[in-house]
Amino acid sequence: xxxxxxxxxxxxxxxxxxxxxxxxxxxxxxxxxxxxxxxxxxxxxxxxxxxxxxxxxxxxxxxxxxxxxxxxxxxxxxxxxxxxxxxxxxxxxxxxxxxxxxxxxxxxxxxxxxxxxxxxxxxxxxxxxxxxxxxxxxxxxxxxxxxxxxxxxxxxxxxxxxxxxxxxxxxxxxxxxxxxxxxxxxxxxxxxxxxxxxxxxxxxxxxxxxxxxxxxxxxxxxxxxxxxxxxxxxxxxxxxxxxxxxxxxxxxxxxxxxxxxxxxxxxxxxxxxxxxxxxxxxxxxxxxxxxxxxxxxxxxxxxxxxxxxxxxxxxxxxxxxxxxxxxxxxxxxxxxxxxxxxxxxxxxxxxxxxxxxxxxxxxxxxxxxxxxxxxxxxxxxxxxxxxxxxxxxxxxxxxxxxxxxxxxxxxxxxxxxxxxxxxxxxxxxxxxxxxxxxxxxxxxxxxxxxxxxxxxxxxxxxxxxxxx
RNA sequence: GUCCCCUUCGUCUAGUGGUCUAGGACAUCGCCCUCUCACGGCGACAACAGGGAUUCGAAUUCCCUAGGGGACGCCA
Numbered sequence: 001x002x003x004x005x006x007x008x009x010x011x012x013x014x015x016x017x018x019x020x021x022x023x024x025x026x027x028x029x030x031x032x033x034x035x036x037x038x039x040x041x042x043x044x045x046x047x048x049x050x051x052x053x054x055x056x057x058x059x060x061x062x063x064x065x066x067x068x069x070x071x072x073x074x075x076x077x078x079x080x081x082x083x084x085x086x087x088x089x090x091x092x093x094x095x096x097x098x099x100x101x102x103x104x105x106x107x108x109x110x111x112x113x114x115x116x117x118x119x120x121x122x123x124x125x126x127x128x129x130x131x132x133x134x135x136x137x138x139x140x141x142x143x144x145x146x147x148x149x150x151x152x153x154x155x156x157x158x159x160x161x162x163x164x165x166x167x168x169x170x171x172x173x174x175x176x177x178x179x180x181x182x183x184x185x186x187x188x189x190x191x192x193x194x195x196x197x198x199x200x201x202x203x204x205x206x207x208x209x210x211x212x213x214x215x216x217x218x219x220x221x222x223x224x225x226x227x228x229x230x231x232x233x234x235x236x237x238x239x240x241x242x243x244x245x246x247x248x249x250x251x252x253x254x255x256x257x258x259x260x261x262x263x264x265x266x267x268x269x270x271x272x273x274x275x276x277x278x279x280x281x282x283x284x285x286x287x288x289x290x291x292x293x294x295x296x297x298x299x300x301x302x303x304x305x306x307x308x309x310x311x312x313x314x315x316x317x318x319x320x321x322x323x324x325x326x327x328x329x330x331x332x333x334x335x336x337x338x339x340x341x342x343x344x345x346x347x348x349x350x351x352x353x354x355x356x357x358x359x360x361x362x363x364x365x366x367x368x369x370x371x372x373x374x375x376x377x378x379x380x381x382x383x384x385x386x387x388x389x390x391x392x393x394x395x396x397x398x399x400x401x402x403x404x405x406x407x408x409x410x411x412x413x414x415x416x417x418x419x420x421x422x423x424x425x426x427x428x429x430x431x432x433x434x435x436x437x438x439x440x441x442x443x444x445x446x447x448x449x450x451x452x453x454x455x456x457x458x459x460x461x462x463x464x465x466x467x468x
Numbered sequence: 469g470u471c472c473c474c475u476u477c478g479u480c481u482a483g484u485g486g487u488c489u490a491g492g493a494c495a496u497c498g499c500c501c502u503c504u505c506a507c508g509g510c511g512a513c514a515a516c517a518g519g520g521a522u523u524c525g526a527a528u529u530c531c532c533u534a535g536g537g538g539a540c541g542c543c544a
Binding site for chain 2: 019020021023053054055056058059113116120123124125126127128129130131151169172173174175178179180183185186187188190192193194196197212213214215216217218220238240241243275278279280282284285286287288304305306307308309310311313314315316317318320324356359360361362370414418424425426427428429430432433439440441442443444445446
């Protein structure tokens with residue numbers, strides 16, 4: 001089979017995958033990994049597969065599986081085919097490991113965890129990396145102790161080196177003496193992650209693996225497993241991890257939240273994706289990149305090698321951009337998620353006023369807050385300042401006389417009034433703003449009058465003038 | 469401890485030996501626009517971790533140091 005490099009034109013279809021373990025929510029780092037793999041597949045017209053690595057039965061939960069599915073869906077990352085549940089393939093993994101034993105490429109090891117602990121301590125004491133010393137590697141299985149269930153270990157090469165041509169990190173070499181004979185099958189008969197990943201990636205036809213660089217050293221072990229099976233190794237790209245705002249490892253306190261937490265903070269999925277995309281990937285000086293554009297541009301060529309931090313201010317800026325772009329109907333639906341009991345009439349009002357709302361709201365939370373001017377039944381107090389009272393009275397007069405209740409006409413007649421009275425327009429706008437909304441900060445006055453409609457606008461004016 | 473990786477403005481980054489007195493974006497600070505707030509426009513501030521070497525020339529190549537990160541599980 002011909003080798004296929006992600007960075008260059010590629011004739012055969014590429015297959016990428018996202019392989020989370022369902023032990024928690026889909027956090028921001030995982031989301032970015034999924035995004036990159038998805039983008040890569042879409043860019044080359046290949047496939048993006050999803051595999052749930054649930055071989056750790058104790059820690060895997062159904063809730064986590066749901067959270068991952070929902071998180072990906074929310075972000076708009078759609079996978080091809082049915083998700084593969086790794087545990088369902090465990091038997092197959094073990095069978096293959098046994099074949100390796102038969103071929104002399106793997107062996108049974110009867111060490112106890114206690115013995116291993118001692119080994120590691122000794123290696124450390126000698127200044128070596130802590131590893132298994134291979135004591136059962138060539139030992140006669142007939143000398144096996146009674147009653148100890150063995151593990152299966154890979155007979156890894158003792159000398160030489162393992163070389164990885166990483167599409168992000170470049171060529172990385174590790175001396176085989178650094179690596180030990182890793183466990184393929186546990187003493188309880190279940191396969192380990194190392195074995196399962198290799199077998200599944202191979203069986204699923206995965207051609208490109210983009211993952212966090214915390215897997216970099218695992219890769220060398222996995223390459224050895226590929227070699228033992230005689231399979232072709234996929235292209236690997238190890239991307240740097242995302243750090244918290246303080247540069248330290250991502251923790252629950254800052255960024256290691258589920259993607260749904262970003263939704264709850266008021267972010268739109270496209271803003272989260274755009275922000276994630278720019279963490280460790282770039283396309284010249286482009287900042288605002290739609291997913292469509294990203295698919296067109298994304299290759300592994302522009303992936304960065306250094307770790308980055310999540311910048312909430314930038315995400316907010318991006319979000320405010322996508323808020324402005326968002327369809328008004330969609331935004332209304334988001335508001336309805338916050339409050340299902342908005343009357344039809346007020347929904348119409350919101351739709352009319354949405355343009356002014358969305359260009360001011362950085363998040364959906366802010367949108368909800370600002371939108372309340374159109375939802376609450378505000379009753380203005382009667383104007384006490386004589387000057388303000390007069391302005392409101394004059395305003396009422398010209399507004400009442402207006403036949404066409406459009407923003408343009410409203411603009412004209414109120415500016416006319418200001419000119420006739422020789423007042424700065426703010427002298428008229430501020431009292432009106434206050435009467436209509438009870439707030440100092442709102443969308444433009446004409447838009448508000450328009451959204452409220454003539455009847456409601458006049459009603460609130462009358463109340464403020466003590467007429468009702 | 470051992471191995472591996474990383475290091476450009478506060479942050480995300482552009483930059484692949486000369487076009488760099490290092491560009492953009494976010495943040496910050498001014499000014500302008502203006503019915504408030506935003507938006508927008510203009511401008512300011514601000515970085516090649518340090519030291520050697522190669523070269524006519526280095527942010528870009530090599531080495532060392534420092535700092536940061538990751539891995540070293542019968543977790544994934």
